[in-house]
Amino acid sequence: MYKYDQYDQQMVDTRVEEFRDQVRRRLDGSLTEDQFRPLRLQNGLYLQLHAYMLRVAVPYGTLNSQQMTLLGDIADKYDRGYGHFTTRQNIQYNWIKLEETPDILADLATVEMHAIQTSGNCIRNISSDQYAGAAADEIVDPRPYAELLRQWSSFHPEFLTLPRKFKIAVIASETDRAAMKLHDIGIQMVRNAAGEIGARFFVGGGMGRTPMIGPMIRDFVPLDQLVTYCEACLRVYNRYGRRDNKYKARIKILVHELGKDEYTRQVEEEFAHLLTQDIEPPLAELERIKAHFVDPPFEAGASDDLDLSDPDFRLWVERNCAPHKQAGYIVATVSLKPVGGIPGDATSDQIRLMAKLARDYSFDELRVTHAQNIVFPHVRKADLYAVWKALDEAGLGTANLDMVGDIIACPGLDYCSLANARSIPVAQKISERFGSAEKQAEIGELKLKISGCINACGHHHAGHIGILGVDKKGTENYQLLFGGSEGADTSLGQITGPGFDEEGIVAAVETTTNVYLRERQQGERFLDTYRRIGMAPFKEALYG
Amino acid sequence: MKIVTGNDLKTGAVVWWDGEGWSKYVNSAADVGAGGEAIIAREEGARRVFAAYVIDGERNADGVRPSHIKERIRALGPTVRMDLSLKPGDPDASNWVI
Amino acid sequence: MVEVQFRFRDDEIAGDPAVTVDAFLTQTNATAVRIEPGDDARALLPFLERLQLIEVSFPAWTDGRGYSSARVLREAGYQGELRAVGDVVIDMLSHLRRCGFDAFAPEHGLNEADAQAAFERWDNVYQATGDGRAAIWAKRHG
Numbered sequence: 107m108y109k110y111d112q113y114d115q116q117m118v119d120t121r122v123e124e125f126r127d128q129v130r131r132r133l134d135g136s137l138t139e140d141q142f143r144p145l146r147l148q149n150g151l152y153l154q155l156h157a158y159m160l161r162v163a164v165p166y167g168t169l170n171s172q173q174m175t176l177l178g179d180i181a182d183k184y185d186r187g188y189g190h191f192t193t194r195q196n197i198q199y200n201w202i203k204l205e206e207t208p209d210i211l212a213d214l215a216t217v218e219m220h221a222i223q224t225s226g227n228c229i230r231n232i233s234s235d236q237y238a239g240a241a242a243d244e245i246v247d248p249r250p251y252a253e254l255l256r257q258w259s260s261f262h263p264e265f266l267t268l269p270r271k272f273k274i275a276v277i278a279s280e281t282d283r284a285a286m287k288l289h290d291i292g293i294q295m296v297r298n299a300a301g302e303i304g305a306r307f308f309v310g311g312g313m314g315r316t317p318m319i320g321p322m323i324r325d326f327v328p329l330d331q332l333v334t335y336c337e338a339c340l341r342v343y344n345r346y347g348r349r350d351n352k353y354k355a356r357i358k359i360l361v362h363e364l365g366k367d368e369y370t371r372q373v374e375e376e377f378a379h380l381l382t383q384d385i386e387p388p389l390a391e392l393e394r395i396k397a398h399f400v401d402p403p404f405e406a407g408a409s410d411d412l413d414l415s416d417p418d419f420r421l422w423v424e425r426n427c428a429p430h431k432q433a434g435y436i437v438a439t440v441s442l443k444p445v446g447g448i449p450g451d452a453t454s455d456q457i458r459l460m461a462k463l464a465r466d467y468s469f470d471e472l473r474v475t476h477a478q479n480i481v482f483p484h485v486r487k488a489d490l491y492a493v494w495k496a497l498d499e500a501g502l503g504t505a506n507l508d509m510v511g512d513i514i515a516c517p518g519l520d521y522c523s524l525a526n527a528r529s530i531p532v533a534q535k536i537s538e539r540f541g542s543a544e545k546q547a548e549i550g551e552l553k554l555k556i557s558g559c560i561n562a563c564g565h566h567h568a569g570h571i572g573i574l575g576v577d578k579k580g581t582e583n584y585q586l587l588f589g590g591s592e593g594a595d596t597s598l599g600q601i602t603g604p605g606f607d608e609e610g611i612v613a614a615v616e617t618t619t620n621v622y623l624r625e626r627q628q629g630e631r632f633l634d635t636y637r638r639i640g641m642a643p644f645k646e647a648l649y650g
Numbered sequence: 651m652k653i654v655t656g657n658d659l660k661t662g663a664v665v666w667w668d669g670e671g672w673s674k675y676v677n678s679a680a681d682v683g684a685g686g687e688a689i690i691a692r693e694e695g696a697r698r699v700f701a702a703y704v705i706d707g708e709r710n711a712d713g714v715r716p717s718h719i720k721e722r723i724r725a726l727g728p729t730v731r732m733d734l735s736l737k738p739g740d741p742d743a744s745n746w747v748i
Numbered sequence: 749m750v751e752v753q754f755r756f757r758d759d760e761i762a763g764d765p766a767v768t769v770d771a772f773l774t775q776t777n778a779t780a781v782r783i784e785p786g787d788d789a790r791a792l793l794p795f796l797e798r799l800q801l802i803e804v805s806f807p808a809w810t811d812g813r814g815y816s817s818a819r820v821l822r823e824a825g826y827q828g829e830l831r832a833v834g835d836v837v838i839d840m841l842s843h844l845r846r847c848g849f850d851a852f853a854p855e856h857g858l859n860e861a862d863a864q865a866a867f868e869r870w871d872n873v874y875q876a877t878g879d880g881r882a883a884i885w886a887k888r889h890g
Contacts, residue, residue, distance in 0.1 A: 204661070
């Protein structure tokens with residue numbers, strides 16, 4: 107994985123000092139809260155319901171064991187012994203003190219980490235495929251391109267005060283594991299007819315209040331124009347994105363209002379101009395970055411055998427593991443969704459244990475997934491049982507990846523100052539209702555996603571089943587959606603009808619799965635059945 | 651009653667105006683009547699709190715109850731981590747929120 | 749008129765008052781213009797030769813359109829003074845410089861020491877923005 111050189115380290119160290127200075131000026135009164143808020147947000151520091159919250163960047167979701175260990179230590183030293191892994195592949199801490207924040211950033215900088223641009227109206231942490239570098243189906247590792255864009259987007263002077271936040275994802279396989287088309291810019295690395303690698307651009311996707319699937323605006327951007335093309339996309343947005351209404355300020359609204367063709371025309375015009383400005387790093391820079399992402403020293407001829415005689419282990423392998431490009435290796439996902447647990451939360455001990463296992467069994471690498479789980483990307487099959495045993499003993503052995511218990515949930519009204527309803531208790535109750543392995547196995551793949559408000563941090567639009575918490579005259583109410591998906595077949599969920607209270611929404615999910623079990627044909631997932639039979643049979647069962 | 655709440659500038663902790671200073675217990679909250687904005691201007695100016703605002707609530711036999719669920723969660727702590735709340739020993743505390 | 753607090757030029761400060769873009773486009777002798785966030789900086793490109801001063805207005809520092817306006821003008825070869833005016837804050841000074849601003853007239857005067865520290869904050873930069881500074885990638889492959 108990428109290793110900082112003196113320049114990268116200096117940038118992060120300088121940011122720590124800059125933020126320390128900003129905190130000093132806030133505390134001595136030189137900065138009012140109104141002046142300070144955008145500055146602290148650009149450093150990932152929010153005010154949430156109970157305290158400050160700090161979001162730490164995990165660029166494209168990749169971590170080493172030293173970094174992961176420090177994340178656990180920060181939870182103990184500055185927070186309350188746990189952290190929350192987010193749908194942006196980051197981690198956030200819920201009980202942070204302003205006066206300690208510069209020291210946290212200084213600690214993070216010692217392991218090449220930071221909180222730069224994890225919030226605010228700027229280019230956010232760039233997300234990617236959690237299986238990058240390991241997946242059997244990728245054409246290249248997408249992370250070097252994400253790293254190139256990380257550097258370009260960090261402190262980009264023109265784009266620190268955009269109309270609204272800006273999220274970029276980079277993937278490199280047909281199977282989209284990063285919800286790429288639901289980003290402000292989704293980039294798919296592709297190979298053209300001549301065999302060259304380039305970037306396909308989708309612009310103007312997003313969830314939130316107005317969910318949209320990003321249209322493709324360019325089929326192929328050559329690698330030596332990647333930064334320039336991004337700059338053109340961003341400049342058109344910075345100049346013409348709406349600033350009169352924060353709910354209409356995302357690039358998806360600009361692309362929608364201009365029309366894809368007109369937006370594309372403006373980008374191409376700006377792009378042609380910017381090509382004359384020599385802003386593109388040389389390909390040698392991309393090659394330098396790529397050298398950091400070479401394969402780890404896999405053992406040639408490692409055995410492909412797996413002893414599956416332990417039925418619990420067998421279940422976990424079937425549910426949570428994915429094929430690796432290297433014979434004898436496997437990709438293993440640690441579910442942070444134990445039955446009845448808080449999705450995405452991990453204790454400091456669990457975080458350090460995962461770090462240790464990654465060091466010992468996964469070439470020192472971990473990934474954070476947008477589904478709020480952790481991945482060991484390179485586990486030798488011969489070691490897999492030992493890994494699972496250690497995880498299971500720590501409460502991390504849940505076998506439910508992409509099942510109904512593997513719920514994405516935002517922090518909701520338990521933590522978040524924007525939320526209208528609690529998300530986590532709903533997730534916990536559904537998880538318990540479908541707690542048995544047999545029941546989940548019978549239902550099969552079912553992605554359930556819960557947001558506590560319309561901002562959609564819980565990706566409810568993209569859930570096979572989505573749940574949206576709303577405020578109904580001062581009480582929590584939950585709307586139900588069906589048919590969302592974030593993969594190569596991205597689609598947006600449709601609301602079923604009137605909402606439910608907390609007990610009602612849990613029952614409604616069970617009613618829904620019962621209709622599915624009754625109606626499904628051979629081999630159909632819930633999503634397939636819903637797409638075939640439509641809303642009517644479900645509505646009938648839900649509302650009678 | 652009208653209550654003033656905000657967050658401690660240095661720590662971010664949720665605090666309630668008790669008539670003389672800031673308390674972390676909602677039951678200490680004072681009825682500020684129409685004086686809320688003046689208290690906020692003075693206290694924010696002195697950088698003791700930030701993000702302060704006035705909310706509605708009522709005082710009953712059990713103490714002070716903010717009208718909106720969001721403020722009751724702020725007053726107690728996350729309902730899914732009662733061990734971290736202000737009433738870690740009370741298994742029924744989260745019912746107060748609803 | 750708000751005073752210029754920081755200036756990184758040796759020439760004389762232009763004497764003419766800045767006019768709006770609309771007024772400028774109808775006055776053939778104006779030498780100073782003021783761009784508001786919603787104005788298209790490219791409307792000025794045919795007239796860069798005679799412009800001595802372009803003020804870019806920031807009614808709120810969080811509205812970043814002025815950064816693009818500045819770069820558009822510098823990329824087109826504008827050599828005159830480019831002045832950031834209005835809600836100019838310490839923490840954005842170095843970023844404004846990178847986009848081509850060489851004069852600053854904050855509506856509320858900035859603390860001199862904090863501002864100097866901000867101008868000098870970043871020894872290196874990740875991007876090429878046409879301000880003459882070598883990007884980190886250029887230094888890596890110099």
